[in-house]
Amino acid sequence: MDVRSQISMVFHLDKCIGCHTCSIACKNIWTDRKGTEYMWWNNVETKPGTGYPTRWEDQEKYSGGWELKGGRLELRSTSKSKIVFNIFHNPHMPSMDDYYEPWTYDYGNLFNAPEGCDQPTAKPISLVNGKYLDIDAGPNWDDDLGGSRVYAANDPNLEGMNEEQRAQLAAVERLVMFYFPRICNHCLNPACVAACPSGAMYKRGEDGIVLVDQKRCRAWRACVAACPYKKVFYNWQTGKSEKCILCFPRLETGQAPACFHSCVGRIRYLGILLYDAERIEEIAKSSDENLIDAHRSIILDPYDPQVIEGARANGIHDSVIEAAQKSPVYLWVKLWKLALPPHIEFRTLPMLFYVPPMSPVMAQKDGDIISHTSDDLFHDIDQARLPMQYLARLFGAGHDGKVRYALRKQKAVRAYRRWLTVGDISEATVDRMLREADTTRDEVEAIYRLTSLCTFEDRFVIPPMYREEAIEMLQDPMEAKQSAGFGFMEGPSRGL
Amino acid sequence: MTTFANYLDTVLFAVFPYVAMVLFLVGTIHRYRSESFTYSSLSSQLLENKQHFWAVVPFHYGIITVLTGHIVAFLIPRQFLLFNSKPLRLYILEVSALIFGITTLVSLLAIIARRFTDPRVRVVTTKADWFLYGMLLLQVFCGVYVAIFYRWGSAWFAASASPYLWSLLKLRPEIAVIAAMPFAVKLHIVNAWLVIAFFPFTRLVHILVVPNQYLFRKRQVVRWYRRPQMARS
Numbered sequence: 158m159d160v161r162s163q164i165s166m167v168f169h170l171d172k173c174i175g176c177h178t179c180s181i182a183c184k185n186i187w188t189d190r191k192g193t194e195y196m197w198w199n200n201v202e203t204k205p206g207t208g209y210p211t212r213w214e215d216q217e218k219y220s221g222g223w224e225l226k227g228g229r230l231e232l233r234s235t236s237k238s239k240i241v242f243n244i245f246h247n248p249h250m251p252s253m254d255d256y257y258e259p260w261t262y263d264y265g266n267l268f269n270a271p272e273g274c275d276q277p278t279a280k281p282i283s284l285v286n287g288k289y290l291d292i293d294a295g296p297n298w299d300d301d302l303g304g305s306r307v308y309a310a311n312d313p314n315l316e317g318m319n320e321e322q323r324a325q326l327a328a329v330e331r332l333v334m335f336y337f338p339r340i341c342n343h344c345l346n347p348a349c350v351a352a353c354p355s356g357a358m359y360k361r362g363e364d365g366i367v368l369v370d371q372k373r374c375r376a377w378r379a380c381v382a383a384c385p386y387k388k389v390f391y392n393w394q395t396g397k398s399e400k401c402i403l404c405f406p407r408l409e410t411g412q413a414p415a416c417f418h419s420c421v422g423r424i425r426y427l428g429i430l431l432y433d434a435e436r437i438e439e440i441a442k443s444s445d446e447n448l449i450d451a452h453r454s455i456i457l458d459p460y461d462p463q464v465i466e467g468a469r470a471n472g473i474h475d476s477v478i479e480a481a482q483k484s485p486v487y488l489w490v491k492l493w494k495l496a497l498p499p500h501i502e503f504r505t506l507p508m509l510f511y512v513p514p515m516s517p518v519m520a521q522k523d524g525d526i527i528s529h530t531s532d533d534l535f536h537d538i539d540q541a542r543l544p545m546q547y548l549a550r551l552f553g554a555g556h557d558g559k560v561r562y563a564l565r566k567q568k569a570v571r572a573y574r575r576w577l578t579v580g581d582i583s584e585a586t587v588d589r590m591l592r593e594a595d596t597t598r599d600e601v602e603a604i605y606r607l608t609s610l611c612t613f614e615d616r617f618v619i620p621p622m623y624r625e626e627a628i629e630m631l632q633d634p635m636e637a638k639q640s641a642g643f644g645f646m647e648g649p650s651r652g653l
Numbered sequence: 654m655t656t657f658a659n660y661l662d663t664v665l666f667a668v669f670p671y672v673a674m675v676l677f678l679v680g681t682i683h684r685y686r687s688e689s690f691t692y693s694s695l696s697s698q699l700l701e702n703k704q705h706f707w708a709v710v711p712f713h714y715g716i717i718t719v720l721t722g723h724i725v726a727f728l729i730p731r732q733f734l735l736f737n738s739k740p741l742r743l744y745i746l747e748v749s750a751l752i753f754g755i756t757t758l759v760s761l762l763a764i765i766a767r768r769f770t771d772p773r774v775r776v777v778t779t780k781a782d783w784f785l786y787g788m789l790l791l792q793v794f795c796g797v798y799v800a801i802f803y804r805w806g807s808a809w810f811a812a813s814a815s816p817y818l819w820s821l822l823k824l825r826p827e828i829a830v831i832a833a834m835p836f837a838v839k840l841h842i843v844n845a846w847l848v849i850a851f852f853p854f855t856r857l858v859h860i861l862v863v864p865n866q867y868l869f870r871k872r873q874v875v876r877w878y879r880r881p882q883m884a885r886s
Contacts, residue, residue, distance in 0.1 A: 240864075240868075244712050245709050245710050246698065246709050248696055250699070252699060252702035253700055253773070254702075258773075286772045286773055286776045287702070309853070311761075344792065346873070353871060354867040356864070356866060356867070356870060358874065360873065360874065360875050360876075361876060362875045362876060362877035371690065374693075375864070376693045376695060376696040377693065377696075377864065378696055378699075391698075393700055394777070396693055396694075415669045472777055522751040647688060651779055651781065
């Protein structure tokens with residue numbers, strides 16, 4: 158057993174209101190520099206929808222992630238031998254048009270335009286070449302479905318769904334939707350790291366954050382193609398790849414990452430998971446239907462004396478073990494089995510988990526009257542507006558068992574609370590529901606508390622990291638004040 | 654006039670090469686140590702993805718093949734001449750070298766056209782890039798010109814240019830053979846030294862950082878701030 162600690166995350170999709178506060182917080186801190194304008198380390202997608210970059214989930218197009226080839230785990234985008242031939246031109250690299258060309262507006266024209274018959278306008282200007290631009294795509298272009306079914310119809314997750322299921326999506330008000338906020342998953346088996354020809358990408362041993370060494374990055378672009386979530390971006394100005402750093406300077410000083418901290422719906426949870434690094438490859442090779450169980454099994458019980466002993470032997474500090482014991486992520490993922498990894502079939506073993514959303518109940522529209530139909534206690538899971546098949550594609554590698562389990566349990570929590578507060582459900586019914594949802598009153602109460610009444614300290618359990626102390630011993634932090642930090646240590650300009 | 658030509662030949666073929674080599678060595682090492690952040694070729698594939706393939710890929714295959722030919726003929730001239738002793742082999746070598754040379758020339762023109770016409774790619778093209786493309790274009794054009802009009806270069810290169818290069822390395826430059834060469838060949842040689850001299854100040858440095866360890870390293874990379882005692886049971 159090789160016990161390591163990983164900062165892991167849970168996003169509770171049932172609470173996400175799609176306000177993009179997280180995206181803005183991240184943008185303002187990290188990606189407002191030249192060359193990074195088009196990057197959204199954190200973005201919120203409307204699902205069903207095509208996402209950012211367009212159709213990122215379609216690995217026929219982007220060849221991201223891993224695949225099993227005759228029992229061996231291989232990168233889809235490049236094998237070790239292919240890397241030689243792909244180094245001049247990466248065949249799977251998205252272009253800026255797959256994201257969008259960033260722009261600002263010619264605000265000066267509003268003040269300086271000569272007198273004329275028309276109102277002056279602020280025309281859009283490209284942030285790449287400074288020329289006027291006709292905008293045909295932008296960040297969140299299909300936000301809230303972009304007012305049409307066109308974008309949603311191109312969602313790769315709809316493939317394999319039958320006409321009836323597609324009709325289910327469009328039954329009332331033309332379409333149902335939910336929000337899907339995304340950051341780097343800081344995977345256990347990151348494809349970007351494995352693809353980097355320079356060895357510039359790495360996973361931090363102490364906390365599992367995946368980073369790009371800016372000095373060693375030589376712009377071979379293999380990481381951008383390899384990441385199936387398209388969360389590594391190429392900075393066209395510096396010629397370096399950049400990605401979500403999980404705000405490690407904030408974590409190291411005990412603060413939650415900016416997107417977590419600013420989350421209005423409080424959907425985000427962050428904590429330590431202990432895992433067995435020896436089993437990563439074995440787990441990543443599991444068959445599609447076993448992937449989620451296998452992924453859960455690599456997460457170790459932080460109370461198990463053997464695990465604690467193994468953690469100590471690996472230099473994991475007691476305070477980190479303690480944080481792992483208090484971790485909200487452990488509860489969501491391992492104990493309650495409510496949070497599921499996104500697209501685990503990409504086999505990177507993401508360490509960001511999602512609690513699947515409950516969608517409105519399916520209803521029949523008869524003239525102007527909308528009527529519900531229900532008998533079964535869990536009827537709204539299969540009759541929900543979002544077809545189970547769709548959620549299974551996103552969170553269950555195509556298999557609905559784990560998603561159904563998570564939704565049933567959430568449903569039981571709601572019924573339990575309704576019995577307590579409204580009282581129009583009988584105790585017997587609630588107990589039956591709890592039993593059928595494989596849960597207990599205690600567990601449901603705990604889920605309710607962590608869902609609805611969670612404080613800042615409940616959501617973010619950040620251990621002291623000690624990195625900052627070690628760095629301080631080497632260098633006076635005041636020395637770098639106003640010279641480094643948010644700027645370049647070394648200029649990016651090239652040539653004579 | 655002849656003395657001036659002799660003087661010029663000495664400067665261009667016996668002095669300038671040493672200046673170029675010193676610039677190359679000092680420049681590459683110094684830049685690696687002081688500015689390793691920019692030690693790469695600034696890829697523009699993100700900004701323009703389609704022409705990129707048709708321009709960049711044939712160019713690299715072409716230039717690598719042609720350059721390898723030059724280097725092999727320089728390193729083992731005798732074996733090279735022996736190989737060419739049968740006419741058929743010489744024809745095959747000469748024709749394939751010409752094909753790769755023309756591929757390089759055409760794709761280099763495509764690269765320059767892409768840089769010039771795509772508004773996004775133009776933004777990331779520096780003055781040093783334009784200068785480099787000028788030098789490369791001249792070099793490849795001269796090379797193809799020589800290959801066409803002064804045939805059997807694969808034979809006479811080994812007999813003339815190779816001894817010249819070796820004499821430079823032995824610090825006893827012998828330029829008599831080179832001085833008698835036609836203008837196009839001379840231009841090709843001088844420009845080659847020019848490219849070498851400017852090598853450290855251009856995007857060419859990416860040649861020195863090709864990822865040679867990738868084929869042998871483990872897939873995943875983990876960095877520890879403090880490497881823990883791996884006392885495992």
